Every structure is written in C-alpha cells, then in structure tokens.
Amino acid sequence: MTKSEERPGRHSVSVAITGSGGAGVMTAGNMLLEAAAQAGWYGLMVRSSGPQIRGGEAAALLRLATHPVNSLDDTCDVLVAVDWQNVHRFADEIPLGAQSVIVGDPDQGEPPEVYLKSGARYGKLAMKATAKSIPGSWPNMLALGVAAGLVGVPFDAVKAVVGKSLKKSEALAASIAAVEAGMKAAADLGGAARLAPPVARTGAHWLLTGNQAAGFGAIRGGVRFVAAYPITPATELLEYMAPALTQVGGVLVQAEDELASINMIIGASYGGVPALTATAGPGLSLMVEALGLAVAAEVPIVVVDVMRGGPSTGIPAKSEQSDLSMAVSGLHGDAPRVVLAPNSIADCVTTTQWAVHLAEQMQVPAIVLSDQFFGQARAVVERPADEPHAAKRATVGANAEGYKRYALTESGISPMSIPGTPGVTYTADGLEHTERGIPSSQATDHRNQLAKRERKLSQADYSRHWADVEGEGEIAVVTFGSSTGPVREALARAKADGLNVRLVSMRLLAPAQPERMAEALRGVKRVLVVEQNWGGQLHRYLRSDFDLPGEVRSFRQPGPLPIRPAALHRELVEWSRA
Amino acid sequence: MSAAQATAAEKPARTAADFKSDYKPIWCPGCGDYSVLSSFTKAFALLELAPEKVAVVSGIGCSSRIPAYTSCYGFHGVHGRSLAAATGLKLARPDLTVVVASGDGDGYSIGGNHFLHACRRNADLTYVVMDNHVYGMTKGQPSPTTEPDWDSKLSPGGTGLRSFNPLVIALAAGANFVARAFAGDPNGTAEILAEAMRTPGFSFVEVMSPCVTFRPEQREWKSHVRPAPVKPTDDSALAARRLMTDDGFNIGVLYKGDRTPYQPPMGKGRKTPADLEKGFSL
Numbered sequence: 001m002t003k004s005e006e007r008p009g010r011h012s013v014s015v016a017i018t019g020s021g022g023a024g025v026m027t028a029g030n031m032l033l034e035a036a037a038q039a040g041w042y043g044l045m046v047r048s049s050g051p052q053i054r055g056g057e058a059a060a061l062l063r064l065a066t067h068p069v070n071s072l073d074d075t076c077d078v079l080v081a082v083d084w085q086n087v088h089r090f091a092d093e094i095p096l097g098a099q100s101v102i103v104g105d106p107d108q109g110e111p112p113e114v115y116l117k118s119g120a121r122y123g124k125l126a127m128k129a130t131a132k133s134i135p136g137s138w139p140n141m142l143a144l145g146v147a148a149g150l151v152g153v154p155f156d157a158v159k160a161v162v163g164k165s166l167k168k169s170e171a172l173a174a175s176i177a178a179v180e181a182g183m184k185a186a187a188d189l190g191g192a193a194r195l196a197p198p199v200a201r202t203g204a205h206w207l208l209t210g211n212q213a214a215g216f217g218a219i220r221g222g223v224r225f226v227a228a229y230p231i232t233p234a235t236e237l238l239e240y241m242a243p244a245l246t247q248v249g250g251v252l253v254q255a256e257d258e259l260a261s262i263n264m265i266i267g268a269s270y271g272g273v274p275a276l277t278a279t280a281g282p283g284l285s286l287m288v289e290a291l292g293l294a295v296a297a298e299v300p301i302v303v304v305d306v307m308r309g310g311p312s313t314g315i316p317a318k319s320e321q322s323d324l325s326m327a328v329s330g331l332h333g334d335a336p337r338v339v340l341a342p343n344s345i346a347d348c349v350t351t352t353q354w355a356v357h358l359a360e361q362m363q364v365p366a367i368v369l370s371d372q373f374f375g376q377a378r379a380v381v382e383r384p385a386d387e388p389h390a391a392k393r394a395t396v397g398a399n400a401e402g403y404k405r406y407a408l409t410e411s412g413i414s415p416m417s418i419p420g421t422p423g424v425t426y427t428a429d430g431l432e433h434t435e436r437g438i439p440s441s442q443a444t445d446h447r448n449q450l451a452k453r454e455r456k457l458s459q460a461d462y463s464r465h466w467a468d469v470e471g472e473g474e475i476a477v478v479t480f481g482s483s484t485g486p487v488r489e490a491l492a493r494a495k496a497d498g499l500n501v502r503l504v505s506m507r508l509l510a511p512a513q514p515e516r517m518a519e520a521l522r523g524v525k526r527v528l529v530v531e532q533n534w535g536g537q538l539h540r541y542l543r544s545d546f547d548l549p550g551e552v553r554s555f556r557q558p559g560p561l562p563i564r565p566a567a568l569h570r571e572l573v574e575w576s577r578a
Numbered sequence: 579m580s581a582a583q584a585t586a587a588e589k590p591a592r593t594a595a596d597f598k599s600d601y602k603p604i605w606c607p608g609c610g611d612y613s614v615l616s617s618f619t620k621a622f623a624l625l626e627l628a629p630e631k632v633a634v635v636s637g638i639g640c641s642s643r644i645p646a647y648t649s650c651y652g653f654h655g656v657h658g659r660s661l662a663a664a665t666g667l668k669l670a671r672p673d674l675t676v677v678v679a680s681g682d683g684d685g686y687s688i689g690g691n692h693f694l695h696a697c698r699r700n701a702d703l704t705y706v707v708m709d710n711h712v713y714g715m716t717k718g719q720p721s722p723t724t725e726p727d728w729d730s731k732l733s734p735g736g737t738g739l740r741s742f743n744p745l746v747i748a749l750a751a752g753a754n755f756v757a758r759a760f761a762g763d764p765n766g767t768a769e770i771l772a773e774a775m776r777t778p779g780f781s782f783v784e785v786m787s788p789c790v791t792f793r794p795e796q797r798e799w800k801s802h803v804r805p806a807p808v809k810p811t812d813d814s815a816l817a818a819r820r821l822m823t824d825d826g827f828n829i830g831v832l833y834k835g836d837r838t839p840y841q842p843p844m845g846k847g848r849k850t851p852a853d854l855e856k857g858f859s860l
Contacts, residue, residue, distance in 0.1 A: 206858035267666030427652025
C-alpha cells in the first residue's frame with residue numbers, strides 16, 4: 001500500500017451538477033472546481049448541454065482528484081440536480097452506481113427512473129424554497145454548497161471563490177449563506193464519496209480550458225493574426241484570443257465565413273505574420289480548398305479544429321474524434337500537410353505551439369485536432385513548459401541575386417520573401433509553378449515541386465514529440481487526442497493487475513511516421529487501436545500508412561459518450577487472457 | 579488637378595515600365611485586360627510607389643492573372659477569395675498598398691459574399707473588377723453581369739436572369755469610393771485607379787474590359803462610353819439613383835465618402851506571452 005492510499009477518503013470523486021439552462025449549474029460547477037483547485041486538489045470539469053441557447057438542459061461534469069485528471073471516471077459519485085427538467089437526457093453521460101448519491105429538490109419532482117434504478121441513494125434538499133428564504137440567493141449556490149459538502153471541499157475555499165466572482169456585497173452575503181446552507185444539508189444527508197486530502201502540488205499550476213490552452217499555445221508560438229468565424233465548440237478559443245492578441249500586438253478579425261477566415265490568414269501569413277484560424281468540422285470542410293492553396297503557395301498557417309459530432313451539423317456541443325480522415329487526406333491533389341493532436345488539456349498549449357513552429361519552419365498548413373472535450377473542459381494542469389517552439393521562418397534579404405521563391409533546395413524549404421523587401425518580389429501562386437513562381441503546366445516543374453513539397457515534411461525532425469510512448473509489454477494501445485486520457489487510466493489499472501500494456505499516443509498524425517511507429521511497437525504482439533468515432537478512422541489510417549505488428553483490433557465508439565476507462569480495461573484484460 | 583499633372587514637372591521616381599514583369603501575359607490579342615495592366619503600372623508610377631511596397635492580390639480568371647505581370651508582390655489565390663486574402667494581408671501589414679484584381683465571375687459570383695463584406699468592412703483596399711460579362715477562362719459562360727438573353731452552350735437561350743448592378747450594391751454595402759472606368763482609356767483608368775488608391779478605405783473600381791473572343795460585340799463599348807456628366811457625390815443615395823438610372827456607360831469617379839477605414843491596432847500591444855500566462859496561474 002502506498003503512502004497516499006493510507007489517507008482517508010478517495011483519490012478521485014466525480015460530481016455532476018445539472019439543471020435547466022439558466023439555472024446556473026455551469027457557474028456552480030466552475031466555482032466548485034476553482035475552490036477545489038485553490039484548496040490544492042486537481043480537477044476537471046466537462047460541460048454538456050442540450051442544443052437550446054437558453055432554457056435547455058445543462059450539466060457540469062466534474063472530477064476532483066488528488067492527482068492530475070484528463071478523463072472522466074466510470075461512475076458519477078454525486079449528482080446534484082437543481083431541477084429535473086430534461087435532465088434524463090444526460091442519463092448516458094451521468095452513469096450512477098449503487099454507492100452514488102442523488103440530491104434533488106423534492107419541489108421539482110422525483111428524480112427520473114433512469115437514475116433511481118441505479119440503486120443510488122436519493123437525498124432531498126428544497127433548493128428553490130431555501131434560496132427563496134435567503135433573499136438575493138439562488139438555488140445553484142445551494143447546489144454548490146451541497147456538492148462541496150458531500151465531497152469535502154472546505155467552506156473557506158468555496159467562500160473565497162464566491163467572493164472573488166461576486167463583487168456586490170448583498171448578493172455575495174446571500175450566496176455565501178446559501179452555500180453554507182447547502183453544506184449543512186450535505187452533513188445531514190450523510191456519507192458520500194469524500195476526497196482524500198490534497199497531496200501538495202509541486203511547481204506552478206494553471207486552471208484553464210483546452211480552448212484557452214490552444215489559444216495561448218498559439219500566441220506563445222508566435223501567432224499574431226487570427227481570422228475566424230464563430231462556431232461551436234471553437235468559439236471560446238477565439239474569444240480568449242481576441243483580447244489576448246491585442247495585448248501582445250496582434251489582432252483577431254471576425255470574418256464573414258470560413259472561406260474568408262482561412263484566406264485572410266493565408267494573406268496575413270504571406271505578409272510575414274504567423275497566422276491561425278480555429279473552427280470545427282463544418283468550417284474545416286469549407287476550408288479544404290484554401291488549405292491546398294497554402295500547400296501549393298507554401299504559406300504557413302495553423303488551423304485548429306475543435307472536433308464535434310459529425311457529419312454535417314452533427315452534434316455541435318458534444319465531442320467526437322471523427323475529423324481525422326478529412327484532416328489527413330481531405331485535400332485534392334498530392335498535398336502534404338501537418339496534422340497534430342494534443343493528448344491532454346495541458347498539451348493543447350504545447351501541441352498548438354508546436355504546430356505554429358512546424359508550419360512556419362516548413363511553410364505548410366498545420367491542422368491541430370482538438371475536440372469539444374478538451375476545448376470546453378476546464379482543468380488544473382501542471383504549467384506546460386515553454387518548449388523552444390517559437391515560429392522561425394526562413395526568409396530572404398533585400399536584393400538577393402537570382403532569387404527563386406520556390407527554389408529546389410535539398411531540404412525542400414526555400415527562403416520566403418516577405419512583402420516590403422526590395423529586389424525579391426514574386427507572385428505566390430496556387431497554380432503549379434517554376435522555381436521562380438511563374439505558372440507552369442510542364443511535367444518537370446510539377447514533378448520537381450511535388451517532390452520538393454513532400455521533401456520538406458519527410459525530412460523534418462519531429463523529435464520525441466511525434467508521440468507519447470510509454471510502458472512495456474506485448475500488448476499496445478495506439479490512440480490519439482482526448483481518448484488518451486481514459487486509455488492512460490485503463491493502462492494504470494491494468495498495470496495494478498499485473499498486466500503491462502504499452503501506450504502510443506500519436507501527437508503527429510501526418511506526415512505518417514511508420515518507422516518510428518515500428519520502433520515504438522517493437523516486440524508487440526497485439527495492438528488495440530482506440531478512438532472516438534464510428535468508422536475507425538485511425539484504425540484505417542494505421543492500416544493503410546503503417547505496418548502494425550501482430551494482431552490488430554479496433555476499439556471505437558462514436559461521440560458524444562466519452563470512452564470510459566473501465567470498458568477499455570475490461571477489453572485489455574479479456575484480450576490478454578484470450 | 580490630376581496626379582499626372584502634379585508630377586509632370588519633375589521626373590517621376592519610377593515609370594510605368596518599372597512596374598512590369600518580364601512574364602508574358604496569357605491573354606488573347608485585343609483583350610481589355612492588357613490596357614488595365616498598363617493602367618495599374620501607370621497608377622503605381624503616378625503615386626510614386628515602390629514595387630516592393632505594393633501587393634497585387636487576385637483570385638482565378640483571366641483578369642486574376644495580373645499580379646505576376648507586375649513587378650510588385652503578387653498573390654494569385656483561389657477562385658473568389660481575393661478580397662479575403664487581401665484583407666488579411668492589409669490588416670496584418672498596414673504599411674503596404676494592397677490592390678485587388680478580379681473579374682465579374684470571380685468577384686460577383688463565387689466571391690459575391692466577400693464583396694459585400696469588404697465594402698462593409700471598409701479596409702484600405704483598392705478593388706478593381708475587370709467586367710466583361712463572361713467567364714473567359716472557361717471559354718464563354720454567363721456571369722452575374724451577363725445579359726439575360728445571352729446565348730451560350732451552358733445556358734442555351736440565355737439564363738433569363740437579370741444582370742447584377744455591382745456599383746449600386748457596393749454603395750448599399752458601404753464602399754467608400756465607387757468608380758467606373760473603361761479599359762479603352764488606359765490613361766483615364768490609371769488616374770481613376772490612382773485616386774482610388776489615394777482614398778482611404780475600400781475603393782471599388784469597375785473597369786469595363788472587353789472580351790474580344792467571347793463577346794466581340796463589346797468592341798463597340800468604345801463608342802458608347804462617355805465621361806459621367808456629373809461630379810462625384812458624397813451622397814450615396816444620390817449616387818445610387820444615378821447608377822440605377824444611367825445606361826451603364828458613364829465613366830469616372832461616381833461616389834466618394836469619408837468613412838474611417840477599418841484597421842485594428844496591429845502591433846500596438848506590448849505585453850508578452852509570459853504576462854498572459856499569469857491569468858491561468860493558481
């Protein structure tokens with residue numbers, strides 16, 4: 001038994017706060033997360049909501065822990081419902097067990113059967129009536145108090161967070177009184193899963209969403225121009241960047257559509273300013289033609305795709321990893337591009353920063369596949385190190401003799417001339433061209449330029465960042481993006497059972513790195529490919545562009561349900577015994 | 579007084595020839611776009627610009643081949659998106675003079691939405707549309723400005739659709755400068771282009787540029803065009819009324835407003851990423 005396991009309480013506790021839209025459950029959830037974070041715990045909050053702008057159902061799904069968390073757990077320990085309107089729609093997303101506790105307001109009706117049949121204990125708290133008895137308070141503050149009380153987040157920590165966000169003293173006093181009432185009610189409701197005391201965190205820690213993380217990573221990487229069109233779930237990334245860019249001397253422009261936004265960033269980057277846009281699947285579909293322009297004209301750009309359920313409009317506010325096929329192969333012509341995927345919220349910083357670096361270094365478009373889970377989830381993370389991933393573009397000086405913009409260099413990278421530099425003007429062109437950039441339909445020019453553009457990417461050094469390769473064993477899991485969190489957790493459980501499983505979490509999806517993959521999988525006899533989509537897009541891609549050793553299985557499920565560690569753990573254990 | 583007269587007394591720093599590249603145009607003999615190219619280079623010389631401080635941005639089509647025929651920085655992007663690329667360039671690099679070249683298909687059909695929003699946004703761009711009422715590069719299909727009864731293989735007997743009035747639309751959408759020019763008068767067009775480039779904000783110049791291959795009847799335009807019998811107005815309603823009632827052959831600057839150009843504060847902020855990350859710290 002390790003030292004930490006001797007402490008009282010659980011290392012991880014999951015809480016859901018639900019209610020109809022406008023009931024303030026996201027506010028309550030964020031405050032609980034922040035209070036736990038300030039008190040020294042780690043935590044994660046995932047947002048789930050129905051399609052309505054206002055008045056629809058909403059759920060704040062929290063997981064608080066003594067260790068960093070990048071995945072939701074298998075079951076939810078505490079469900080606090082401010083009301084039950086349409087909350088049954090979250091039944092699949094809020095799996096309860098016999099040990100779980102439901103807290104509901106009896107004046108809002110009985111909990112839906114779908115929750116009660118789990119065997120969870122039902123405790124009553126008249127949130128609306130109690131809030132009414134404390135003038136100026138709201139039921140969500142009672143929900144916050146009861147949730148905090150049940151899992152053991154101290155009152156002082158909650159009080160400090162409420163005090164920080166409510167400036168008006170009257171509302172503040174009322175809210176704190178409501179929190180206190182909620183905590184008192186929690187004590188009366190009796191036992192629930194309580195958190196073990198926090199283990200002292202070492203080093204700097206941040207509390208942020210994946211969308212903020214990606215936006216910050218872009219700025220850290222040197223992006224100073226963003227053009228974008230609003231789209232769920234990428235909008236918050238842009239809303240973070242708009243004021244942040246202004247502060248660091250950049251700008252964000254709201255474009256009329258995604259066709260405009262990507263062409264605007266190509267224009268800005270052609271002008272020498274590292275540029276980015278962020279979107280979701282429908283927007284990426286519209287951007288595909290211009291991505292090809294960035295390939296052909298060799299203009300560096302970064303596109304962050306915060307993936308959501310597809311196809312078409314799909315499930316806008318819920319996560320899915322189903323844009324992979326489009327990202328790695330969705331352009332006409334032979335069009336080498338970089339595709340990256342962060343594998344944690346903290347990694348949204350590092351990977352987006354790396355994307356800027358690779359795009360600038362190789363004068364190519366780089367697509368970053370984030371998703372709604374990362375984008376809209378907020379978590380306590382260790383401060384991501386400032387990797388030396390600053391944008392560096394090879395440029396040419398004034399009046400360079402015999403300058404050729406698309407010169408056939410050994411590395412494939414040709415110094416770029418930035419407008420304003422005299423004596424080295426050229427025309428950037430989506431038409432196939434000669435080394436000087438003159439349009440050409442001749443076979444030799446086409447062949448030379450195709451080879452050059454391919455060479456840039458194939459000769460680059462992607463270093464250790466191409467994937468996180470962890471552990472040993474004859475079974476390996478290959479995955480990417482937000483599926484990595486539950487995979488890591490399942491692997492840790494397997495290890496506790498004595499089953500060693502290797503992990504390859506691919507950060508660099510394109511260009512494909514078959515040699516590195518072969519090395520990472522040396523000695524492996526079974527490969528499980530894990531992803532969150534219907535068709536097994538990663539599995540197909542690996543089958544076509546990589547040589548996987550031994551027996552290969554696909555473990556996949558479409559969004560919006562997250563992959564749960566328990567299901568994966570079971571699969572691995574069963575397969576290891578087969 | 580024109581810029582040409584102003585600079586006539588002294589030797590201009592550069593001549594139009596300094597703005598021409600050595601790359602031979604692909605256009606048909608007699609194409610109006612040759613004259614427009616010459617007007618571009620004359621206008622740059624009139625304004626005494628340096629080629630490296632000018633960017634010519636275009637989409638796809640015959641007219642969009644112009645950038646490479648100049649000695650300026652050029653950008654030949656995808657079909658219909660020249661205004662978007664130019665907007666990104668101008669906002670990121672306010673120090674450059676950005677001129678956008680387009681045609682009636684590229685600019686009004688596939689790029690129609692960007693046209694509306696570029697007028698509305700009013701970034702400091704000069705937008706030159708060479709209008710010949712036909713898709714020339716794909717060999718003769720009707721565009722948004724083609725007459726409804728113009729017969730073609732793709733739309734036998736004509737589209738039956740009324741043609742689009744880009745100048746009125748530009749006014750309605752908020753363009754700050756609206757002019758009509760004729761390719762057959764390269765000097766006059768050069769002066770209009772120079773004035774458009776000098777005027778802050780979004781300047782829209784529609785150049786009637788005959789397609790002698792697919793619309794040979796447009797050779798007759800030269801006998802119909804005339805200087806507009808009115809002075810430019812700053813009243814957009816008056817300008818729109820004039821444009822909706824004239825016969826389409828009045829040449830000159832038709833509207834000049836005084837809207838402040840859109841230019842977000844690029845390069846003004848002084849904070850660093852290290853400052854920003856404090857906002858996330860626990």
